Amino acid sequence: MTGQKVRWGILATGGMSARFTADLVDLPDAEVVAVASRTEASAKAFAERFGIARAYGGWEALARDEDVDVVYVATPHSSHRAAAGLCLEAGRNVLCEKPFTLNAREAEELVALARGNGAFLMEAMWMYCNPLVRRLKALVDDGAIGEVRSVHADFGLAGPFPPAHRLRDPAQGGGALLDLGVYPVSFAQLLLGEPEDVTALAVLSDEGVDLQTGALLSYGGGALASVHCSIVGGTPNSASVTGSTGRIDVPYGFFFPDHFVLHRDGKEPQEFRADPADGPRASLRHEAREVMRAVRAGETESPLVPLDGTLAVMRTLDAIRDRVGVRYPGETGERPGEAGERLGEADEPVVTPA
Numbered sequence: 001m002t003g004q005k006v007r008w009g010i011l012a013t014g015g016m017s018a019r020f021t022a023d024l025v026d027l028p029d030a031e032v033v034a035v036a037s038r039t040e041a042s043a044k045a046f047a048e049r050f051g052i053a054r055a056y057g058g059w060e061a062l063a064r065d066e067d068v069d070v071v072y073v074a075t076p077h078s079s080h081r082a083a084a085g086l087c088l089e090a091g092r093n094v095l096c097e098k099p100f101t102l103n104a105r106e107a108e109e110l111v112a113l114a115r116g117n118g119a120f121l122m123e124a125m126w127m128y129c130n131p132l133v134r135r136l137k138a139l140v141d142d143g144a145i146g147e148v149r150s151v152h153a154d155f156g157l158a159g160p161f162p163p164a165h166r167l168r169d170p171a172q173g174g175g176a177l178l179d180l181g182v183y184p185v186s187f188a189q190l191l192l193g194e195p196e197d198v199t200a201l202a203v204l205s206d207e208g209v210d211l212q213t214g215a216l217l218s219y220g221g222g223a224l225a226s227v228h229c230s231i232v233g234g235t236p237n238s239a240s241v242t243g244s245t246g247r248i249d250v251p252y253g254f255f256f257p258d259h260f261v262l263h264r265d266g267k268e269p270q271e272f273r274a275d276p277a278d279g280p281r282a283s284l285r286h287e288a289r290e291v292m293r294a295v296r297a298g299e300t301e302s303p304l305v306p307l308d309g310t311l312a313v314m315r316t317l318d319a320i321r322d323r324v325g326v327r328y329p330g331e332t333g334e335r336p337g338e339a340g341e342r343l344g345e346a347d348e349p350v351v352t353p354a
Contacts, residue, residue, distance in 0.1 A: 006292040009068035009092070010035040011059055011083055013046040016097060017074040021050050023284045029292060036062035059083055063090040070095060070120070070295060076166060078173040078328065081106040084121070088113040093120035095291050098186075099178045102328055103321075104314040111307045120295055122302050123310040125186055126287035127255040132274045133190075134304070136241075136248060136260055140191055144262060145243030151191055151225040153184035153254060156212070156235030167231050168207050171329050175209030177202075177320060181229035183255045185320075186313050187239055188217055188225035194312040196220050202324035203232075215320045256283050 008024055010017050010032060017035075024030045032052050037043035040057025047055035056062050062071060063086045071087045073080060073096040084096045088110065100123040101107045114121035127133055140148060157180065166172045167179060189195075195217035202213040212230035219225075228235065239254035240247060246264035250257050259273040294302050301307045321327070 004296075005029055005031045006295055007031050007033045007067055007069045009033065009062045009065060009071045010046070010052070011062055011071050011073045011087070012075040013037045013042045014074060017046070017072070018049075020072055020074065020284055020288070021046075021052075023282075024288055025050060027285060027288060027292075030288060033067055034062055034065050059086055060090075063087045063092055068092060070291060072124075073097060074124075076172045077178060078102055078171065081110060084110050085113055088117055088119050088121065091117060091119060093291075093295055095122050095124055095287075097124045099173075099182045099317065100310050100314055102173050102178070103331060104311060104318045107311055107314040111311060114300065114307070118300060120291070120300050121307060122291060122294075122305050123307075124287060125182075125305050125310070126283040127183060127186065128190065128305045129286040129290050130256060130283045131278065131286065132257050132260065132272065133255075135272060136250070136257075137190055139248065139262065140241060140243070145241065145247060145264065146245030147221075148191060148223050148241060148243050150223060150242045151188045151240070152227075153187045153225075153239035154228040154230075154235040155180040155183050155237050155255070156228070156230030156233050158234035159231050161231055163205075163207060168205055168209060170208050170327075173328055174207070175205075175211070175213075175326060176229040176231045177210050177213050177317060177326070180231070181213055181215075181227060181320070182313065182317065184227035184229060184239070185215075185217075185316050187254060188227055189309065189313055189316065191241055192217070192219055192223055192225055195225065195316060198316060198319040198323060200320045200323040202326070204324070204326065208326065210321075210324060210326050213320065213324060215323075217316065 010021055024032050034054040035043050035046050035052050036056040036059050043055035043057055070093040073083045075083045077099050080096055080101045084094045087094050161167045167174050197218045200215035202210040205211050211232045214228045217225040237252050239250040248260055248262050250260040259271055262270040290302050290304055
């Protein structure tokens, strides 16, 4: 489909869908042709807001729409498995919001579906598509700071979030780790890969979700990564990577940085800044462009956000939850996504770094 517009379908009508759709309609090679929600009224309101031709009061109609090239899934993550799976089974390509699923088992099922059907699938880890993050990784890979010794990253929100909020609800995969901690973990694994061992501690809510979690990831070569997330305190939201001959510091907003500083032994600090025309928060557009590039090229996954990397991150998140004792209803006998399906689409804005 080289040269053609890529036709998007939007599955769910909450805050994250609105943000992504607003960026899509500004891209000349993208066209949003359909939207689906649990209710027809919500789908129609969303369609009217963004000038979308078709509005479906159910997911299946969107999944079977042959005019849709890619479906963007932005339901609560407790129902990512069900929503993305429905689309993949119908032969649609899928971009699925982070965290990819509740756990590694569900993630493996989605990847197997995509590979079995020859469909494109990608986690919406838009941090990986950010040009400045890619520049940072290239510097590290090229040995700019020598051998990596440690990585640190944190992401915390001040809250407070009441018990009824989705971030406190086990049935919606609540807690700091899956919503926020996925970014520090993904940053660490972008630079160091999957850890060999995981230790973790957390403060749990009365509902049984993590209010804040700290984890130490260790690697065979001697490197360590410390990651922290919180929904009870606003943290610096910064990151750093230290090597044998230098360090890179990424200030507030490491997931959509506007600059970072390279420190090398015996040299003056060097600052790398985002393109002013690009803006520090354009990562959703970079993500959309990468999906469209891959779909046009007939690729079934992106080299920037490879599925094996997504699976590795999900395994680490599972290991952290295992250490701190967080489990969700969907992991105790219900079919994947069942709890999230019952709860609907959480039309409140998703907490995202924006």
